[in-house]
Amino acid sequence: MLPGLITAALLSLFVGGCIWLWRPGHKSVLDAAAQMPLEDDKEQTT
Numbered sequence: 001m002l003p004g005l006i007t008a009a010l011l012s013l014f015v016g017g018c019i020w021l022w023r024p025g026h027k028s029v030l031d032a033a034a035q036m037p038l039e040d041d042k043e044q045t046t
Contacts, residue, residue, distance in 0.1 A: 020026070 021030075
């Protein structure tokens, strides 16, 4: 029974994290994080 409860808790955390991450107000943060590696490349080439 305990492994089932642990699995249910982890699944709930995963689904909750996905919902939190993909909410519309979070887009600007995700876009900024996506651009971070590209900004580092721009700084090194100039």
